[in-house]
Amino acid sequence: MDFFIQLLVNGLSIGLLYGLSAMGFVMIFKSSSVLNFAHGELLAMGAFLFLVLTTWAGLPVYLAFLITLAGSFVLGFAVERLFLRPLIGESLIFVIMLTVGLASIFKGILLFFFGGNLHTYPEFLPAGLGLQFGNVFVPPVYVASSFIGIVFLVLFGLFFKFSSQGIFMRSVADNQTAALSLGVHVKKVFALSWAIAAMVAGMSGIVLGVINGINVHEISAIGLKVFPVVILGGLDSIGGAIIGGIIIGLLETFTCGYISPSLRDVVPYAVLVCILLIKPYGLFGLVDIERV
Amino acid sequence: MRRLSFHPCGNFKESYAQEITIFETDFGRFWLLAGLVLLFCVLPFVSSPYFLYVCNMIGIAAIAALGLNILIGYTGLISLGHGAFFGVGAYAAAILATRLGLPFWVCVPAAGFVTALTGMVFGIPSGRLKGLYLTIATLAGQFIIEYILVHWESLTQGTMGIVLPEATLFGLVIDGDRPFFYVIFVCLVLVTWMTKNIMRTRFGRAFIAIRDNDRAAEGMGIPIFPYKLLSFGISSFYAGFAGAIWAFYMISITSEPFTLGLSVEYIAMVIIGGLGSIPGAIFGAIFITGLNEILRWLTDIFMSMGMASGFGLNMASLRELAFGLAIVLFILFEPKGLAEIWRIVRSNFRLWPFSY
Numbered sequence: 001m002d003f004f005i006q007l008l009v010n011g012l013s014i015g016l017l018y019g020l021s022a023m024g025f026v027m028i029f030k031s032s033s034v035l036n037f038a039h040g041e042l043l044a045m046g047a048f049l050f051l052v053l054t055t056w057a058g059l060p061v062y063l064a065f066l067i068t069l070a071g072s073f074v075l076g077f078a079v080e081r082l083f084l085r086p087l088i089g090e091s092l093i094f095v096i097m098l099t100v101g102l103a104s105i106f107k108g109i110l111l112f113f114f115g116g117n118l119h120t121y122p123e124f125l126p127a128g129l130g131l132q133f134g135n136v137f138v139p140p141v142y143v144a145s146s147f148i149g150i151v152f153l154v155l156f157g158l159f160f161k162f163s164s165q166g167i168f169m170r171s172v173a174d175n176q177t178a179a180l181s182l183g184v185h186v187k188k189v190f191a192l193s194w195a196i197a198a199m200v201a202g203m204s205g206i207v208l209g210v211i212n213g214i215n216v217h218e219i220s221a222i223g224l225k226v227f228p229v230v231i232l233g234g235l236d237s238i239g240g241a242i243i244g245g246i247i248i249g250l251l252e253t254f255t256c257g258y259i260s261p262s263l264r265d266v267v268p269y270a271v272l273v274c275i276l277l278i279k280p281y282g283l284f285g286l287v288d289i290e291r292v
Numbered sequence: 293m294r295r296l297s298f299h300p301c302g303n304f305k306e307s308y309a310q311e312i313t314i315f316e317t318d319f320g321r322f323w324l325l326a327g328l329v330l331l332f333c334v335l336p337f338v339s340s341p342y343f344l345y346v347c348n349m350i351g352i353a354a355i356a357a358l359g360l361n362i363l364i365g366y367t368g369l370i371s372l373g374h375g376a377f378f379g380v381g382a383y384a385a386a387i388l389a390t391r392l393g394l395p396f397w398v399c400v401p402a403a404g405f406v407t408a409l410t411g412m413v414f415g416i417p418s419g420r421l422k423g424l425y426l427t428i429a430t431l432a433g434q435f436i437i438e439y440i441l442v443h444w445e446s447l448t449q450g451t452m453g454i455v456l457p458e459a460t461l462f463g464l465v466i467d468g469d470r471p472f473f474y475v476i477f478v479c480l481v482l483v484t485w486m487t488k489n490i491m492r493t494r495f496g497r498a499f500i501a502i503r504d505n506d507r508a509a510e511g512m513g514i515p516i517f518p519y520k521l522l523s524f525g526i527s528s529f530y531a532g533f534a535g536a537i538w539a540f541y542m543i544s545i546t547s548e549p550f551t552l553g554l555s556v557e558y559i560a561m562v563i564i565g566g567l568g569s570i571p572g573a574i575f576g577a578i579f580i581t582g583l584n585e586i587l588r589w590l591t592d593i594f595m596s597m598g599m600a601s602g603f604g605l606n607m608a609s610l611r612e613l614a615f616g617l618a619i620v621l622f623i624l625f626e627p628k629g630l631a632e633i634w635r636i637v638r639s640n641f642r643l644w645p646f647s648y
Contacts, residue, residue, distance in 0.1 A: 035424045092423055093370050097563050098623045100556055104616025111609035227428050266439040269432040276429045
């Protein structure tokens with residue numbers, strides 16, 4: 001029973017991380033319908049920026065965190081402006097391959113400066129943050145990441161619900177032409193959504209780095225794990241990303257614990273195929289997929 | 293003797309037969325023949341073993357890229373699983389050759405058919421999905437196949453790999469670069485010829501119709517799902533065929549190379565070469581394989597200069613960076629790829645000195 005609960009807790013926290021990583025992905029897809037294969041690299045960029053600021057520049061943690069968020073914001077903005085904007089209206093394959101190419105470039109840059117080794121952040125979370133339920137222990141990092149995840153989820157919920165930019169973004173996602181004709185600056189919305197998504201990605205990258213240590217290959221692999229998560233949750237639903245993340249996380253840990261550790265990495269994709277065949281728009285996605 | 297035909301100065305085609313003709317002019321026929329003679333009679337005898345090896349790799353990649361081009365360039369279905377299909381072909385050939393002891397000339401096409409079946413299974417989602425949903429489904433296919441190749445140990449021997457027997461054809465032993473050069477390039481020529489002709493038949497036209505507008509295609513009476521499956525099948529057949537030859541050429545195979553990276557490399561070949569262009573796929577194969585080799589060479593130079601220790605410069609980072617840059621720059625500045633550049637260069641020559 002303890003084993004079960006421990007797995008449950010692990011699964012929930014890993015799932016929350018997946019959800020957090022997928023949030024930025026969904027945001028980009030929602031407003032500009034770009035399938036971002038460079039998402040894992042955006043996570044890694046944030047994680048490494050934070051590493052540089054905390055260990056090499058020696059800044060205090062909260063300042064480094066803020067600068068990382070700002071840096072990721074600028075990075076996302078630049079990526080949209082330089083690479084994605086010329087491709088508005090181009091066919092899907094070009095957009096997909098452009099993000100694949102970007103992923104390669106980012107990965108190359110990160111490997112060039114940091115190599116493929118594992119780096120770790122200095123310890124900065126207070127040890128008292130860990131929770132103890134009976135025999136089950138929740139490590140501080142998981143508590144912190146859950147906290148950050150929930151805070152950001154609420155913040156984004158409020159942002160999309162009430163702020164004018166958030167409403168613009170939703171309107172563009174809903175119907176680009178109508179939004180354009182009602183005076184929404186669609187290109188600005190694209191740029192903004194990439195910037196915000198990169199910021200969220202940077203933040204998730206830091207959380208991932210705190211938990212697992214940072215390694216270019218591992219973090220960019222998370223970027224591919226995002227696909228089952230977002231398809232399960234619905235490609236254009238931010239809440240769905242979190243729920244999908246948690247389901248995939250639980251699925252992974254339970255497969256790992258009860259069936260076989262080697263199955264862990266392939267089960268999400270098997271589930272992905274099943275969902276695509278049965279319910280392609282996911283649990284919370286908008287049902288307007290075209291039937292051929 | 294009939295009169296030689298040259299490029300007309302406008303579009304004077306009067307029948308569909310003229311529209312789908314392979315060689316528009318006798319010049320094309322002549323240059324192709326000259327190129328083939330050069331390829332088969334001169335190149336293998338003047339080039340070093342290393343260059344021949346690179347040529348062989350290009351030939352194998354070109355066969356697979358031609359297949360992917362049928363799927364992406366002509367049918368408009370994006371597959372991220374081509375690298376895995378290549379691996380299925382390699383393993384199918386290896387298993388057929390070692391377990392059943394089949395000869396080389398049976399193994400290679402049989403591996404192609406096995407891969408075609410696999411490809412059609414993973415193409416089934418295309419019945420309901422299209423566009424990016426289908427892309428994600430093929431991504432899942434890539435991971436599932438990769439997993440099976442590693443973990444179905446009784447069949448694939450997992451990470452140990454399989455050692456293939458010597459390839460023989462008509463009683464001759466094929467080993468070393470030069471005999472394989474002939475095998476690979478004869479296959480490439482046949483496959484190119486086949487692709488060109490598939491595209492001139494009703495199947496090819498149906499593929500293109502599905503790419504351009506699937507609803508209109510269905511309205512005109514093209515059964516979409518069978519044709520999409522067929523496209524998956526043909527494209528995987530090419531990948532499996534190439535993979536099988538590769539397995540025999542490499543002698544021993546492991547599951548290592550058939551990753552998502554390989555799939556991406558094939559898509560890069562198709563895009564950099566030119567979507568929906570048969571010479572484009574071959575140009576793309578030359579470009580990407582050449583790029584890989586140049587980067588390897590550059591890395592060696594940097595290593596020997598001793599810069600490596602300072603920057604942590606390694607093959608992986610340089611390769612990733614250059615590869616990504618090539619894709620991004622081509623998409624941004626020449627989305628039609630090398631085939632378009634080739635066309636522009638040719639038409640400049642043709643129109644010279646009155647090009648405008």
